[in-house]
Every structure is written in C-alpha cells, then in structure tokens.
Amino acid sequence: MSQRIGDKNDKIYVVGIGEDGFLGLTEYAQNTIRSADVIVGEPHCLELVRNVEFAKPVQMLTVSGALDEIVRRIEENSDKRIVVLAVGDPLFYGTARYLWEKLGKERFEIIPHVSMMQMAFARVKESWEDAFLANLSTTSLEDIFNQIRSAEKVGLFTSEELPPNVIAQKLLDVGLDYFTAYVCENLGAPNERVTCGELQDIASHTYSPLNVLILIRKPDVPDRPLSLWGKRLFGNPDDAFLQAKPKRGLLTPAEIRSIALAELDVGLASVVWDVGAGSGAVAIEAAQIARDGRVYAIEMDPEDVRLIEENAKRFGVTNLVTILGRAPEALADLPAPDCVFIGGSGRQVAELCELAFERLKQRGRLVATMGSLENVVDVHQRLRRLSRVVNVLMINLARGFYQFDRVRFQALNPTFLVSTVKVREARA
Missing domain, CATH: 3.30.950.10 (Tetrapyrrole methylase, C-terminal domain)
Incomplete structure (x- = not known):
C-alpha cells in the first residue's frame, strides 16, 4: 500500500515565524501551532506565541539554537505532536536540512514564512x-x-x-x-x-x-581593490610578483604560466598543488581561478615561502596555503588534488610526476615544465606507463623590446611542458 510523504503518525511540523508574530502567519500555520502538544524553539520564537490560545495544554521547550539540541528534544517527545518554531523560512539557511539529515525527510512538514533575507x-x-x-x-x-x-x-x-x-x-x-x-x-x-x-x-x-x-x-567601480588595478586573473607580468634577487628570472614566465594553467584546466572549486612553487606565481593565479577551491604551494626554501605569502597578499587571494617542506614528504598529508603543477629542473621531476599522478583524483590533470631534453624523455616515459593521454609541448618565445625606434626581440629559454590527465588506472 502506498503512503504519501508526511502521512506518518509521528509527523513533525517546522513552522517559520517572523517578527510580526502569530498574527502574521497563515491560518494553516496558526492552526498547526494551536494543535501542538510540544513546541520547540529558541526563547525569542517561543515569546512570539506565548499569548496564543491553544486548543489544549502545550509544553514549550526552550533550546539554545544548537541544532543537535533540537534533535534531542524531538526524540524525547516522539510520541507527541511536535511543532518546531524557526525564524523566517526554515529551508533558507535554516534548520530543516539538518533535521532531515538526522531524522529523515519523510517525518517532516515545512510551513515556511517570509525569509528575513x-x-x-x-x-x-x-x-x-x-x-x-x-x-x-x-x-x-x-x-x-x-x-x-x-x-x-x-x-x-x-x-x-x-x-x-x-x-x-x-x-x-x-x-x-x-x-x-x-x-x-x-x-x-x-x-x-x-x-x-x-x-x-x-x-x-x-x-x-x-x-x-x-x-x-556602487556603479562603475572595479571588482577589486584599487591596489589591484591592472592585475589579471592569470598571465600577469613577471614583475608583478616579488622575487628573491639571487634567483630572479627563475619565476615561471607569464606566457608559460598561461599555457600551463590552461592545460591544468583549473575549475572554480579545484584543489590544486603547486610543487616547487618558487615565488608562487602559478599558485596565486590558480587560486584566483579556483576561488571556491584551495591551492597548496609547496616550497622548501623559507625565503620563497615568505615571498609566496607576500605575493598572495598583493593579489588579495585567501584560498592559498603555503607548505614549507620538501616533496614528496611534504605531500603526504595534503588532500587529493584535481590539478598538479610541477616546475623545476632537478632529477626528481620524473619521480615527483609519478607520485603526484597516483594521488590525482580521477579526471585530474598534471602539468610539468622543464628545461632539459633528458627530463622530458624521463617524464614522458613514466607518465605513458600510467596514462594514454600524455601531451608534450616545446615552447619557444621571444619578447619584443624597443631599441631606439625599432622593435627587437629577445628570446626566452625554450621550455618543455608535459601534461596528462588521469582517465584510467595503470595499464598492465
């Protein structure tokens, strides 16, 4: 035999009420409150119905506002007709969802009031x-x-x-x-x-x-503080970032950064690792894209960690976490990533790529940049054993500059970019 939702004998009513009190409710909501055996609510809500003429004696149970306390009061009176009073619309940032999760959606009937919002x-x-x-x-x-x-x-x-x-x-x-x-x-x-x-x-x-x-x-104002005028979501000029002077020039160039972030396919809620973050340029721009996510910048140099934090302040990002430590040990306690960026020229790049790939979520993406052919070969071979989707780019760039009234070009060192996506488990 079929049963309509809410037809159980132990139905619980959650009634929204406003500052206009009992008289501001619909007739149905008023009758629901009048017929209750038990009314549960915060002191202010109970005060709004204190002078109501009830159909029978009613017990008013005060709760502090803690949702688990409401659940306890309901369970203690499960054999009675219960009304839970809540301010405004109980479904709008209210109590209803929590109660459903704890006690089952089918036990409730919601009678909303106009939300405060x-x-x-x-x-x-x-x-x-x-x-x-x-x-x-x-x-x-x-x-x-x-x-x-x-x-x-x-x-x-x-x-x-x-x-x-x-x-x-x-x-x-x-x-x-x-x-x-x-x-x-x-x-x-x-x-x-x-x-x-x-x-x-x-x-x-x-x-x-x-x-x-x-x-x-206000009309005609930017979507960022005045101090950030001219700064972009990604691909910011290299000199927009603080860099350690002895290592200046090792920052991932703006053009490479833009390609890497595109290959990473960072989403609004992505979890991103930047392994060997340096001054934090990639991590910061990833954080600006993943505004509802979290970016972890892993760096073993304390001075660079300080620079990452300073650069994060300059760009106003609050969803970036710096990790002082050496990979792979520093990666052990991090949440599984959607995107991993690995930059560097050391022999560990291939090993880090393999370890990071194992931690990637399914459909997650990994991008590594490097400057030597030896690293390209090693990284490519390792990743091909793990995924069928491995792409390699060789990026040659030259930036124009003025010499007197003529435009000249200055070449950047060639950069290799290897990217992959985790679409299946390792092949035999």
Missing part, C-alpha cells in the same frame, strides 16, 4: 535573485572575500561573532570599499529599522542582534 531586500528595494548570499554562522567571512569582491549584490546573515560593524571593518581591511551597506534590524517588528551608509559609517556603530546585512555595489 527576502524582507531585507524588499526593504531596500532591490531584487535578490542574482545576489550572492551567505550565512556567517556556518561560513567563514575570509573564505568568501573573493565572491564578495566580484558580486553586484550581497546578502549576509550576520552572527554574534560577526555583527555588521565587524564585517564592515574586515571588508575595509581587505580593500572591499566600493559597496553601499544596509543593516536591516528587527524586520517585521514595531522597532524595525533600516540603516544605509558607507562601510566606514557602518563600522562605527552597533546594531540589534536580529539583523541582516546587504551590500550593493
């Missing part, structure tokens, strides 16, 4: 279907700087640790100073307030704990 965008008269949204109770602000940097509109659920004034100051600290900010407090309540101002103004005031922060990009 919907109300906030309505108050500032902006559409929100194209906005970047995040909940700072579950997401690190530093991890989303890159998304904020390129967004036209941003909606942030703030947290106790990250109220609007702290967020505003952190944005200013990393050069994200080109947004108009709106702090929307106590939406739907009699003491509702919307404050509009520059980030500097927002950073100097405090606000009610019940708030949403909206950022609207």
Whole structure:
C-alpha cells in the first residue's frame, strides 16, 4: 500500500515565524501551532506565541539554537505532536536540512514564512535573485572575500561573532570599499529599522542582534581593490610578483604560466598543488581561478615561502596555503588534488610526476615544465606507463623590446611542458 510523504503518525511540523508574530502567519500555520502538544524553539520564537490560545495544554521547550539540541528534544517527545518554531523560512539557511539529515525527510512538514533575507531586500528595494548570499554562522567571512569582491549584490546573515560593524571593518581591511551597506534590524517588528551608509559609517556603530546585512555595489567601480588595478586573473607580468634577487628570472614566465594553467584546466572549486612553487606565481593565479577551491604551494626554501605569502597578499587571494617542506614528504598529508603543477629542473621531476599522478583524483590533470631534453624523455616515459593521454609541448618565445625606434626581440629559454590527465588506472 502506498503512503504519501508526511502521512506518518509521528509527523513533525517546522513552522517559520517572523517578527510580526502569530498574527502574521497563515491560518494553516496558526492552526498547526494551536494543535501542538510540544513546541520547540529558541526563547525569542517561543515569546512570539506565548499569548496564543491553544486548543489544549502545550509544553514549550526552550533550546539554545544548537541544532543537535533540537534533535534531542524531538526524540524525547516522539510520541507527541511536535511543532518546531524557526525564524523566517526554515529551508533558507535554516534548520530543516539538518533535521532531515538526522531524522529523515519523510517525518517532516515545512510551513515556511517570509525569509528575513527576502524582507531585507524588499526593504531596500532591490531584487535578490542574482545576489550572492551567505550565512556567517556556518561560513567563514575570509573564505568568501573573493565572491564578495566580484558580486553586484550581497546578502549576509550576520552572527554574534560577526555583527555588521565587524564585517564592515574586515571588508575595509581587505580593500572591499566600493559597496553601499544596509543593516536591516528587527524586520517585521514595531522597532524595525533600516540603516544605509558607507562601510566606514557602518563600522562605527552597533546594531540589534536580529539583523541582516546587504551590500550593493556602487556603479562603475572595479571588482577589486584599487591596489589591484591592472592585475589579471592569470598571465600577469613577471614583475608583478616579488622575487628573491639571487634567483630572479627563475619565476615561471607569464606566457608559460598561461599555457600551463590552461592545460591544468583549473575549475572554480579545484584543489590544486603547486610543487616547487618558487615565488608562487602559478599558485596565486590558480587560486584566483579556483576561488571556491584551495591551492597548496609547496616550497622548501623559507625565503620563497615568505615571498609566496607576500605575493598572495598583493593579489588579495585567501584560498592559498603555503607548505614549507620538501616533496614528496611534504605531500603526504595534503588532500587529493584535481590539478598538479610541477616546475623545476632537478632529477626528481620524473619521480615527483609519478607520485603526484597516483594521488590525482580521477579526471585530474598534471602539468610539468622543464628545461632539459633528458627530463622530458624521463617524464614522458613514466607518465605513458600510467596514462594514454600524455601531451608534450616545446615552447619557444621571444619578447619584443624597443631599441631606439625599432622593435627587437629577445628570446626566452625554450621550455618543455608535459601534461596528462588521469582517465584510467595503470595499464598492465
């Protein structure tokens, strides 16, 4: 016999409620609350239904906001008709998904209210279907700087640790100073307030704990701090990067970098290894592409590690991790990569390529650059035993320069680039 979803006797109702309280709910939501045996919610939510005339005696159970505590309260009262109260839409950065994962989706019925974020965008008269949204109770602000940097509109659920004034100051600290900010407090309540101002103004005031922060990009401004004007997503000029003077010139040239990154096929959420990262040019540009991923720059020279970190600051990337150590030992505890770049001229290149290939995820890509034919032969032979897809490029470049009024060309040393993709297990 078939059963409709939600027809079990132990159905749990998750009801969204706003600052307008019980009277702001639909008739169905009101009747659901009135017929409850047990109502579970944070103190503020329970206060919104404190004066309701219930159909029968009801037990109100206060929770601190910890989702595992809600699960415990539900399990303790599984033989009763339970209503869980949540602010706004329980499915929008709310409690519903967590409860489903713990107790099973079929046990729940969701009765949503208007989300705080919907109300906030309505108050500032902006559409929100194209906005970047995040909940700072579950997401690190530093991890989303890159998304904020390129967004036209941003909606942030703030947290106790990250109220609007702290967020505003952190944005200013990393050069994200080109947004108009709106702090929307106590939406739907009699003491509702919307404050509009520059980030500097927002950073100097405090606000009610019940708030949403909206950022609207000012017209005709760049998607990066002024200090980064002229810097590209990849293929930046070599002199844009700090380099150790005794080793100057060993940085992967911009043209080679561009080809290598194309062969790596870095995605938005890729995990990337840059083995022998030097000054970090490849790692930094990979991090700019993989803005939702993570890039690991492995380097054994402490001075170069410092330069990588300085260069990362210059380019404003926050998803790059420096690893001081020698490969392959330094690779042991890193997560499996989607992309691996190996640069260098030592005899270890072929061995590192083989070890890195084994760690690659399926469909992952490996790119190695080298300057000697001996290394090309060795790397190619080893990788051909592991994959049928191995490509070799010899790149000859010459850069033009002016000598008086004539253009002359200065050749770069030829570079060999070997790339492969992990499409199948090793052949017999």
